[in-house]
Amino acid sequence: MSLATETLGFIGLGRMGGPMTRRLIDAGHHVVVYDTRAEALADLPADKVTIAASPAEVGAAARVVICSLPSPAILSSVILGEDGVAAGSAVKIVIDVSTTGPTVASSIAANLKEKGIAFVDSPISGGLAGARGGTLAVMVSCPEATFTEVDPILANFGRRFYCGDAPGSAQVAKLGNNMIAAAVILLSAEALAMGVKAGLDPRVMCDIINASSGRNSATQEKFPRSVLPGTFDFGFTTGLSYKDVRMCVDEAENLGVPMVGGALVRQMLAATKARFGADSDFTSMARIVEEWAGVEIRDRA
Amino acid sequence: MSLATETLGFIGLGRMGGPMTRRLIDAGHHVVVYDTRAEALADLPADKVTIAASPAEVGAAARVVICSLPSPAILSSVILGEDGVAAGSAVKIVIDVSTTGPTVASSIAANLKEKGIAFVDSPISGGLAGARGGTLAVMVSCPEATFTEVDPILANFGRRFYCGDAPGSAQVAKLGNNMIAAAVILLSAEALAMGVKAGLDPRVMCDIINASSGRNSATQEKFPRSVLPGTFDFGFTTGLSYKDVRMCVDEAENLGVPMVGGALVRQMLAATKARFGADSDFTSMARIVEEWAGVEIRDRA
Amino acid sequence: MSLATETLGFIGLGRMGGPMTRRLIDAGHHVVVYDTRAEALADLPADKVTIAASPAEVGAAARVVICSLPSPAILSSVILGEDGVAAGSAVKIVIDVSTTGPTVASSIAANLKEKGIAFVDSPISGGLAGARGGTLAVMVSCPEATFTEVDPILANFGRRFYCGDAPGSAQVAKLGNNMIAAAVILLSAEALAMGVKAGLDPRVMCDIINASSGRNSATQEKFPRSVLPGTFDFGFTTGLSYKDVRMCVDEAENLGVPMVGGALVRQMLAATKARFGADSDFTSMARIVEEWAGVEIRDRA
Amino acid sequence: MSLATETLGFIGLGRMGGPMTRRLIDAGHHVVVYDTRAEALADLPADKVTIAASPAEVGAAARVVICSLPSPAILSSVILGEDGVAAGSAVKIVIDVSTTGPTVASSIAANLKEKGIAFVDSPISGGLAGARGGTLAVMVSCPEATFTEVDPILANFGRRFYCGDAPGSAQVAKLGNNMIAAAVILLSAEALAMGVKAGLDPRVMCDIINASSGRNSATQEKFPRSVLPGTFDFGFTTGLSYKDVRMCVDEAENLGVPMVGGALVRQMLAATKARFGADSDFTSMARIVEEWAGVEIRDRA
Ligand SMILES: NC(=O)C1=CN([C@@H]2O[C@H](COP(=O)(O)OP(=O)(O)OC[C@H]3O[C@@H](n4cnc5c(N)ncnc54)[C@H](OP(=O)(O)O)[C@@H]3O)[C@@H](O)[C@H]2O)C=CC1
Ligand SMILES: NC(=O)C1=CN([C@@H]2O[C@H](COP(=O)(O)OP(=O)(O)OC[C@H]3O[C@@H](n4cnc5c(N)ncnc54)[C@H](OP(=O)(O)O)[C@@H]3O)[C@@H](O)[C@H]2O)C=CC1
Ligand SMILES: NC(=O)C1=CN([C@@H]2O[C@H](COP(=O)(O)OP(=O)(O)OC[C@H]3O[C@@H](n4cnc5c(N)ncnc54)[C@H](OP(=O)(O)O)[C@@H]3O)[C@@H](O)[C@H]2O)C=CC1
Structure with a gap:
C-alpha cells in the first residue's frame, strides 16, 4: 500500500x-x-x-x-x-x-x-x-x-x-500567534476610534495602515470584513480567543517571560466576554473600545 | 507652464x-x-x-x-x-x-x-x-x-x-499607524521570547506568524531584518517613535478615546529610551522584553 | 507690625x-x-x-x-x-x-x-x-x-x-500623591468586585483590607463613604483627577521615569471621563470596573 | 473540659x-x-x-x-x-x-x-x-x-x-488584599522614582504621601523599612507574592471580573521574579522601576 x-x-x-x-x-x-x-x-x-x-x-x-x-x-x-x-x-x-x-x-x-x-x-x-x-x-x-x-x-x-x-513547541508558536492576532484587534480599534472621532472614514484609514508600517491581520481582514459593516461575524469566538490568550500568558509566565502586552489583551478579552458573552465574535473586543470612546467604527452610509 | x-x-x-x-x-x-x-x-x-x-x-x-x-x-x-x-x-x-x-x-x-x-x-x-x-x-x-x-x-x-x-485628519491617520507599528514590536517580542525559551527557532516562528493570523509589520520586516541578526538598525529611532506614540495617546485623550494599549506601548518606549537612549533604534524595545525574560531573540548560529 | x-x-x-x-x-x-x-x-x-x-x-x-x-x-x-x-x-x-x-x-x-x-x-x-x-x-x-x-x-x-x-519639587510630590490616590480606587474596585461576586459583603472586605497589608485611602475612606452607599460624592471630580494624573505621567516621562501603572490609571480615568463626564466624582472609576464585571459594589440592604 | x-x-x-x-x-x-x-x-x-x-x-x-x-x-x-x-x-x-x-x-x-x-x-x-x-x-x-x-x-x-x-470566600478576601498590597509597591515606586529624579528626598515624600490621600501600606511601611535603606528585607518573597497575585487574577477571571490593574501587577512581579529570583523580597519590584528610571530610591547619606 x-x-x-x-x-x-x-x-x-x-x-x-x-x-x-x-x-x-x-x-x-x-x-x-x-x-x-x-x-x-x-x-x-x-x-x-x-x-x-x-x-x-x-x-x-x-x-x-x-x-x-x-x-x-x-x-x-x-x-x-x-x-x-x-x-x-x-x-x-x-x-x-x-x-x-x-x-x-x-x-x-x-x-x-x-x-x-x-x-x-x-x-x-x-x-x-x-x-x-x-x-x-x-x-x-x-x-x-x-x-x-x-x-x-x-x-x-x-x-x-x-x-x-x-x-509542545508547535503549540507555543500557535499560542504566540493567537495572542498577537487578538492584540491587534485592540490596538487597531484604539487607532480607528481615534480616527473616526477626528473625522476619518475608517475604511480609508484601514487602507492607509495596510499600505504603511501599522499593517496587521486586523486592519487587513477583521475590520474590513466584520467590524466596519457591523456584523461582528469573523468566525472565532471571544471564549476561544480568551482561552488561547490565557494559556499563552500562563505558559509565558511558566517559562519566565513577563508579557505586559499579552496580559492586557487577556483582560480586555475577559471584559469582552463579561460584556458580550463567550459566544460573541472576538472582534467584539472593538466594541469595548467603541463604548468607552462613545463612537462606532463603521462604514459610512 | x-x-x-x-x-x-x-x-x-x-x-x-x-x-x-x-x-x-x-x-x-x-x-x-x-x-x-x-x-x-x-x-x-x-x-x-x-x-x-x-x-x-x-x-x-x-x-x-x-x-x-x-x-x-x-x-x-x-x-x-x-x-x-x-x-x-x-x-x-x-x-x-x-x-x-x-x-x-x-x-x-x-x-x-x-x-x-x-x-x-x-x-x-x-x-x-x-x-x-x-x-x-x-x-x-x-x-x-x-x-x-x-x-x-x-x-x-x-x-x-x-x-x-x-x-489634521491625515496626521491622525499617521499617528494611529505609528502607534500600531510600535505596539507590534512589543507584542511580537513577547511572543518570540516565549518561543525561544520553549526551544523554537525565532525565524521559523516569524515565518509561522507571517503565514497565520498574527502577521504584522514587525514579524514581517523588523524582526527578520534587525532583531534576529542583532543589528537593531531598522532605521527609525526610539526618540521619534516615542514622540509619535506620545502625540497619538495625547491626541486620543483630547478626542475622548481611552487607549489602554497605546498607553502601555508609550511607557515601554519611554523605558526603552531611558535604558538605551533616544538615538537607539526603536526595535530596541524588544531588548527590554529580552532582559526581563533573560533570553535573546536571535538567529541560531 | x-x-x-x-x-x-x-x-x-x-x-x-x-x-x-x-x-x-x-x-x-x-x-x-x-x-x-x-x-x-x-x-x-x-x-x-x-x-x-x-x-x-x-x-x-x-x-x-x-x-x-x-x-x-x-x-x-x-x-x-x-x-x-x-x-x-x-x-x-x-x-x-x-x-x-x-x-x-x-x-x-x-x-x-x-x-x-x-x-x-x-x-x-x-x-x-x-x-x-x-x-x-x-x-x-x-x-x-x-x-x-x-x-x-x-x-x-x-x-x-x-x-x-x-x-516645582513640591508640585512633583503632590502629583505623585494624587496618582496613587487615583490608582488605589481602580485596584480596590477590582478586588472588591471580585469579592462581591464571590459572596462577600464589601464593607466587611474593606474592614479586612484596612486591618491588613492592602490598606489604602480608597478602602479606608472613598469606598465606605461614596461607593458602598452608591452616592459617588467624595468631592473630587474625574476631570481634576484626570488632569493631575495626566500631568504626573507627562512629568515622569519628561524626567525619564516610565510609569506603566500610572499610565494605566490615566487611561482608566480617561475612560471614566468619557463614560460619566468630567464633572462626575472620581470614585466613578469604580463603576467602569462594575460595568465590566456586571456587579455593583454596594452595601447590603 | x-x-x-x-x-x-x-x-x-x-x-x-x-x-x-x-x-x-x-x-x-x-x-x-x-x-x-x-x-x-x-x-x-x-x-x-x-x-x-x-x-x-x-x-x-x-x-x-x-x-x-x-x-x-x-x-x-x-x-x-x-x-x-x-x-x-x-x-x-x-x-x-x-x-x-x-x-x-x-x-x-x-x-x-x-x-x-x-x-x-x-x-x-x-x-x-x-x-x-x-x-x-x-x-x-x-x-x-x-x-x-x-x-x-x-x-x-x-x-x-x-x-x-x-x-473559600475568606480566601478571596485575602487574595484581593494581597493583590492590592503588591500593587501599591509598584505605584509607590513609580511616584517616588519621579520624586527622586526631581530632587526630592524620598523619605520626605513618603511622609507627605502618608499625610495625604495617597497613603498606603507601601509608603507607610515597606519603603521606609526596606527600600529607602536598600535592605529589601521586608519578609515576604517575590515568589509567594507572585503566586498570590496570580491566583487572584485567575480567580477574578473565573468569576468574570476583568482586572487590568491586577494583571499588570502580576506581570511586574513575573518580571521581578525573572530578574531577581523567586526568593528575593517582593519589595524588589521597586528595583525594576529603579532600573528603568536609572535612579535609586534611597535615603540620603
Ligand atoms: N525618517 C523616516 O523614516 C520618516 C520620517 N517622517 C517624518 O518626516 C519628517 C522629516 O524626517 P527626516 O527626513 O527623517 O528628518 P531629517 O532630520 O533627516 O530632515 C529634516 C531636514 O530639515 C532640516 N531643517 C531643520 N530645521 C530647519 C529649518 N529651520 N529650516 C530649514 N531646514 C531645517 C534638517 O536640517 P538639520 O539636520 O540641520 O536639522 C534636515 O535636513 C519628520 O517629521 C519625521 O517624523 C515620516 C515618515 C518616515
Ligand atoms: N478641591 C480640592 O479638594 C482640592 C483642590 N486643590 C487645588 O487647589 C486649586 C483650587 O481648587 P478649588 O478651591 O477646588 O477651586 P475653585 O474653582 O473652587 O476655586 C478657585 C477660585 O479662584 C477663582 N478664580 C478663577 N479665575 C480667577 C482669576 N483670574 N482671578 C481671581 N480669581 C479667579 C474662582 O472663581 P470662578 O469660580 O469664577 O472661576 C474660584 O473662586 C486647584 O489647583 C486644585 O487642583 C488642591 C487640594 C484639594
Ligand atoms: N509568611 C507570612 O508572612 C505569611 C504567610 N501566610 C501563609 O501561611 C502559610 C504558611 O506560611 P509560612 O508559615 O510562612 O510557611 P513556612 O514554610 O514557614 O511554614 C510551613 C510549615 O509547614 C511544614 N510542612 C510542609 N509540608 C508539610 C507536611 N506535609 N506536613 C506537615 N508539615 C509540613 C513546613 O516544613 P518544611 O519547611 O519542611 O516544608 C513548615 O514548617 C502559607 O500559605 C502562606 O502563604 C499568610 C500570611 C502571612
Missing part, C-alpha cells in the same frame, strides 16, 4: 476536522472516522470512509490517527482513556491538530512514548477557508524522523513549519 | 526630503530649495535647482511649497515666522509631509487661510526606500479642490489616500 | 481658598482679597478684609500674597499678566497653593526672581475638611530662607513638609 | 504556625503538633505539647485541628491523604490558616462535609509580628454555628472578620 493511499484515522470532524477529512479523501486516502456527533459523519462518501464505534476502533484500523478536538481534557481522554486511540493495536503515530497548549502535549507525548506510539503536535492556522482549500499554516513538533514520515500527509492541509522535536 | 514642469519649493532636504526632492527633479520640475544644513543642498544638479537664502525666498519663487521638517515648532517658524514661507508673494499652497500631529496642522491651516494660502497636511509612510522609489503611502487632508490640484505632484511620492478636508 | 498680624494677600477664595482665608483672619491677620467671582467675597468680616479691584492692588498692599487658582494658565496671568500681582510694589513673596504642576512653577519662579520676588510652590492635600480645620498637608519648595519666613503663615493651614529649593 | 483548655491540634509550625502555636499554649491549651521538619518541633514546652507521628494521629487526639501549610497540594494531602487528619476519629473541625486560594478550600470543605467534619477557611494577615503578638487579621468563612464555636480559639491570633458561609 502506497503512502498516498494508506488508510488513515480521523477523530473530530467539526468545523476544521470535517473539511480536512475531505481533503484526505480527495487525495485518495481511505479514512476511518469517529465523532460523538452523528451529523458530523453524515454526507461522507460511504465507499471511502469507515465509521468506527470508538476511538479504540480507529486506533485498531489505522497506523496514523489525526485528532481535531475542542479541549485538552477531551483530547487526553480520546487518546489515553479507556477505549481510547492508544488501545488500538495498529496505531503508531497520533497527530493532534487542535490548539491545546504545550502542557497537555508534553504529557500525552510522554505517555504515548511508553506505548511505542509517536505523538505529533500540529496546531493549524488559517480558518475554515484554509481548511477547505488546503492553505493552512501547519506547525509541527515531533521527532525529526516522524516529521519526514507525516509530512506528505500534512501537505494536504497546507504549508508545514517544523518547530523541532520538543513536544 | 504645464503643471508637470511647474517650479516647486522644497524645504527640509533631510533623510526623507532629500530623495523626495530628487524625484520631483527627475519628473521634470525645477525646485527652489532651502535647508539650514549646507550639506543637505550639496550634490543637487545645479541647472535644476535654485538655492534660496530663506524660506521667504522659496515662498517668493514657487506657487506650491513642500516642507519636510523634524518638529512642529520648526515647521511653524519656517512657515509663519519672520522670513517664513508665507512672507513670499508667490506661494498659494503649502504642503507639509512631516509627522507633526494634528494640533499644529490645524493652527497653521487657520493662519494660512487668512492669508489666502491653502495648507495641505500630508504625512507619509514607507521609510527611505519608499522615498527613493516613490512608493510611499501619502495621506492627505485639505479642501477637495486643493487635493485635485496637488495630487499630480504627490503622485511622484507614492500612493495617495485622501482623508477629507478637516485639517 | 508683628508677623502674626501682618497684612496678607489672598487671591482665589474658592472651595479651598475661602476657608483658608478665614483661618488667616481668625489668626489675627488682615487680608487683602481678590476673586473674579463676587459671591466668593461676600460674607467676609468687613473690618478684617480689604477687597481689591485687581491682583495688582493685592500686590500693592501686601508683602506676602497667596494664590489658590484652578489652572496653570490662570495662575500665570494672575501673577505675571497686566495688572498682575507682580505689578504691585509691596509684594516680596508669592505663595501658590494650587495643584498646577512643576513646569509652570519653574517658569513663574524664574520670572519673579528677576523682579526680586520669591516664589513659594506650596500645593496642599486634605480636602475641604483639612482646609477648614487647618489639618492640610502643606508641601513646600522654595529657598530655605524663604521657607523659614513663610512657615508661620503656612502653619495656619496644616502640617508643613519642606521639599527643598528646586522650584 | 472547658473550651479554653481544650486540647487542640496544630500542623505546620513554620514562620507563622510556630508563634501561633505558642499563643495557644500560653492561653492554656494543650496542643498536639505535627511537622515534617524536626527543628520546627524543638524548643516546645514538653509538658504542654504532644508530638504526633502523623496528621492522622493529630486527628485522633483533637476535636479541632489547625493547619498552616505552604501550598494547596500539601494542605490537601495533609487533610485528606492516607494518614491524613481526616483519618483520625476525634476531629470534628479543621481550620486552615494558610493562603491557598478558594478553589482548594471549596473542594476540601465538600470532601470533609461528607465525613461529618466542618472546614473553616481562615487565612491571616499581619506577618510575623502579628503572629507573635496576636494582632493578626483573621478572615473566616464557614457555617455560622461553626464560627461561633471556633471564634474563642481564633481570638488568640487576632481580630476576626466573618466572611459568610460560602467556602
Whole structure:
C-alpha cells in the first residue's frame, strides 16, 4: 500500500476536522472516522470512509490517527482513556491538530512514548477557508524522523513549519500567534476610534495602515470584513480567543517571560466576554473600545 | 507652464526630503530649495535647482511649497515666522509631509487661510526606500479642490489616500499607524521570547506568524531584518517613535478615546529610551522584553 | 507690625481658598482679597478684609500674597499678566497653593526672581475638611530662607513638609500623591468586585483590607463613604483627577521615569471621563470596573 | 473540659504556625503538633505539647485541628491523604490558616462535609509580628454555628472578620488584599522614582504621601523599612507574592471580573521574579522601576 493511499484515522470532524477529512479523501486516502456527533459523519462518501464505534476502533484500523478536538481534557481522554486511540493495536503515530497548549502535549507525548506510539503536535492556522482549500499554516513538533514520515500527509492541509522535536513547541508558536492576532484587534480599534472621532472614514484609514508600517491581520481582514459593516461575524469566538490568550500568558509566565502586552489583551478579552458573552465574535473586543470612546467604527452610509 | 514642469519649493532636504526632492527633479520640475544644513543642498544638479537664502525666498519663487521638517515648532517658524514661507508673494499652497500631529496642522491651516494660502497636511509612510522609489503611502487632508490640484505632484511620492478636508485628519491617520507599528514590536517580542525559551527557532516562528493570523509589520520586516541578526538598525529611532506614540495617546485623550494599549506601548518606549537612549533604534524595545525574560531573540548560529 | 498680624494677600477664595482665608483672619491677620467671582467675597468680616479691584492692588498692599487658582494658565496671568500681582510694589513673596504642576512653577519662579520676588510652590492635600480645620498637608519648595519666613503663615493651614529649593519639587510630590490616590480606587474596585461576586459583603472586605497589608485611602475612606452607599460624592471630580494624573505621567516621562501603572490609571480615568463626564466624582472609576464585571459594589440592604 | 483548655491540634509550625502555636499554649491549651521538619518541633514546652507521628494521629487526639501549610497540594494531602487528619476519629473541625486560594478550600470543605467534619477557611494577615503578638487579621468563612464555636480559639491570633458561609470566600478576601498590597509597591515606586529624579528626598515624600490621600501600606511601611535603606528585607518573597497575585487574577477571571490593574501587577512581579529570583523580597519590584528610571530610591547619606 502506497503512502498516498494508506488508510488513515480521523477523530473530530467539526468545523476544521470535517473539511480536512475531505481533503484526505480527495487525495485518495481511505479514512476511518469517529465523532460523538452523528451529523458530523453524515454526507461522507460511504465507499471511502469507515465509521468506527470508538476511538479504540480507529486506533485498531489505522497506523496514523489525526485528532481535531475542542479541549485538552477531551483530547487526553480520546487518546489515553479507556477505549481510547492508544488501545488500538495498529496505531503508531497520533497527530493532534487542535490548539491545546504545550502542557497537555508534553504529557500525552510522554505517555504515548511508553506505548511505542509517536505523538505529533500540529496546531493549524488559517480558518475554515484554509481548511477547505488546503492553505493552512501547519506547525509541527515531533521527532525529526516522524516529521519526514507525516509530512506528505500534512501537505494536504497546507504549508508545514517544523518547530523541532520538543513536544509542545508547535503549540507555543500557535499560542504566540493567537495572542498577537487578538492584540491587534485592540490596538487597531484604539487607532480607528481615534480616527473616526477626528473625522476619518475608517475604511480609508484601514487602507492607509495596510499600505504603511501599522499593517496587521486586523486592519487587513477583521475590520474590513466584520467590524466596519457591523456584523461582528469573523468566525472565532471571544471564549476561544480568551482561552488561547490565557494559556499563552500562563505558559509565558511558566517559562519566565513577563508579557505586559499579552496580559492586557487577556483582560480586555475577559471584559469582552463579561460584556458580550463567550459566544460573541472576538472582534467584539472593538466594541469595548467603541463604548468607552462613545463612537462606532463603521462604514459610512 | 504645464503643471508637470511647474517650479516647486522644497524645504527640509533631510533623510526623507532629500530623495523626495530628487524625484520631483527627475519628473521634470525645477525646485527652489532651502535647508539650514549646507550639506543637505550639496550634490543637487545645479541647472535644476535654485538655492534660496530663506524660506521667504522659496515662498517668493514657487506657487506650491513642500516642507519636510523634524518638529512642529520648526515647521511653524519656517512657515509663519519672520522670513517664513508665507512672507513670499508667490506661494498659494503649502504642503507639509512631516509627522507633526494634528494640533499644529490645524493652527497653521487657520493662519494660512487668512492669508489666502491653502495648507495641505500630508504625512507619509514607507521609510527611505519608499522615498527613493516613490512608493510611499501619502495621506492627505485639505479642501477637495486643493487635493485635485496637488495630487499630480504627490503622485511622484507614492500612493495617495485622501482623508477629507478637516485639517489634521491625515496626521491622525499617521499617528494611529505609528502607534500600531510600535505596539507590534512589543507584542511580537513577547511572543518570540516565549518561543525561544520553549526551544523554537525565532525565524521559523516569524515565518509561522507571517503565514497565520498574527502577521504584522514587525514579524514581517523588523524582526527578520534587525532583531534576529542583532543589528537593531531598522532605521527609525526610539526618540521619534516615542514622540509619535506620545502625540497619538495625547491626541486620543483630547478626542475622548481611552487607549489602554497605546498607553502601555508609550511607557515601554519611554523605558526603552531611558535604558538605551533616544538615538537607539526603536526595535530596541524588544531588548527590554529580552532582559526581563533573560533570553535573546536571535538567529541560531 | 508683628508677623502674626501682618497684612496678607489672598487671591482665589474658592472651595479651598475661602476657608483658608478665614483661618488667616481668625489668626489675627488682615487680608487683602481678590476673586473674579463676587459671591466668593461676600460674607467676609468687613473690618478684617480689604477687597481689591485687581491682583495688582493685592500686590500693592501686601508683602506676602497667596494664590489658590484652578489652572496653570490662570495662575500665570494672575501673577505675571497686566495688572498682575507682580505689578504691585509691596509684594516680596508669592505663595501658590494650587495643584498646577512643576513646569509652570519653574517658569513663574524664574520670572519673579528677576523682579526680586520669591516664589513659594506650596500645593496642599486634605480636602475641604483639612482646609477648614487647618489639618492640610502643606508641601513646600522654595529657598530655605524663604521657607523659614513663610512657615508661620503656612502653619495656619496644616502640617508643613519642606521639599527643598528646586522650584516645582513640591508640585512633583503632590502629583505623585494624587496618582496613587487615583490608582488605589481602580485596584480596590477590582478586588472588591471580585469579592462581591464571590459572596462577600464589601464593607466587611474593606474592614479586612484596612486591618491588613492592602490598606489604602480608597478602602479606608472613598469606598465606605461614596461607593458602598452608591452616592459617588467624595468631592473630587474625574476631570481634576484626570488632569493631575495626566500631568504626573507627562512629568515622569519628561524626567525619564516610565510609569506603566500610572499610565494605566490615566487611561482608566480617561475612560471614566468619557463614560460619566468630567464633572462626575472620581470614585466613578469604580463603576467602569462594575460595568465590566456586571456587579455593583454596594452595601447590603 | 472547658473550651479554653481544650486540647487542640496544630500542623505546620513554620514562620507563622510556630508563634501561633505558642499563643495557644500560653492561653492554656494543650496542643498536639505535627511537622515534617524536626527543628520546627524543638524548643516546645514538653509538658504542654504532644508530638504526633502523623496528621492522622493529630486527628485522633483533637476535636479541632489547625493547619498552616505552604501550598494547596500539601494542605490537601495533609487533610485528606492516607494518614491524613481526616483519618483520625476525634476531629470534628479543621481550620486552615494558610493562603491557598478558594478553589482548594471549596473542594476540601465538600470532601470533609461528607465525613461529618466542618472546614473553616481562615487565612491571616499581619506577618510575623502579628503572629507573635496576636494582632493578626483573621478572615473566616464557614457555617455560622461553626464560627461561633471556633471564634474563642481564633481570638488568640487576632481580630476576626466573618466572611459568610460560602467556602473559600475568606480566601478571596485575602487574595484581593494581597493583590492590592503588591500593587501599591509598584505605584509607590513609580511616584517616588519621579520624586527622586526631581530632587526630592524620598523619605520626605513618603511622609507627605502618608499625610495625604495617597497613603498606603507601601509608603507607610515597606519603603521606609526596606527600600529607602536598600535592605529589601521586608519578609515576604517575590515568589509567594507572585503566586498570590496570580491566583487572584485567575480567580477574578473565573468569576468574570476583568482586572487590568491586577494583571499588570502580576506581570511586574513575573518580571521581578525573572530578574531577581523567586526568593528575593517582593519589595524588589521597586528595583525594576529603579532600573528603568536609572535612579535609586534611597535615603540620603
Ligand atoms: N525618517 C523616516 O523614516 C520618516 C520620517 N517622517 C517624518 O518626516 C519628517 C522629516 O524626517 P527626516 O527626513 O527623517 O528628518 P531629517 O532630520 O533627516 O530632515 C529634516 C531636514 O530639515 C532640516 N531643517 C531643520 N530645521 C530647519 C529649518 N529651520 N529650516 C530649514 N531646514 C531645517 C534638517 O536640517 P538639520 O539636520 O540641520 O536639522 C534636515 O535636513 C519628520 O517629521 C519625521 O517624523 C515620516 C515618515 C518616515
Ligand atoms: N478641591 C480640592 O479638594 C482640592 C483642590 N486643590 C487645588 O487647589 C486649586 C483650587 O481648587 P478649588 O478651591 O477646588 O477651586 P475653585 O474653582 O473652587 O476655586 C478657585 C477660585 O479662584 C477663582 N478664580 C478663577 N479665575 C480667577 C482669576 N483670574 N482671578 C481671581 N480669581 C479667579 C474662582 O472663581 P470662578 O469660580 O469664577 O472661576 C474660584 O473662586 C486647584 O489647583 C486644585 O487642583 C488642591 C487640594 C484639594
Ligand atoms: N509568611 C507570612 O508572612 C505569611 C504567610 N501566610 C501563609 O501561611 C502559610 C504558611 O506560611 P509560612 O508559615 O510562612 O510557611 P513556612 O514554610 O514557614 O511554614 C510551613 C510549615 O509547614 C511544614 N510542612 C510542609 N509540608 C508539610 C507536611 N506535609 N506536613 C506537615 N508539615 C509540613 C513546613 O516544613 P518544611 O519547611 O519542611 O516544608 C513548615 O514548617 C502559607 O500559605 C502562606 O502563604 C499568610 C500570611 C502571612
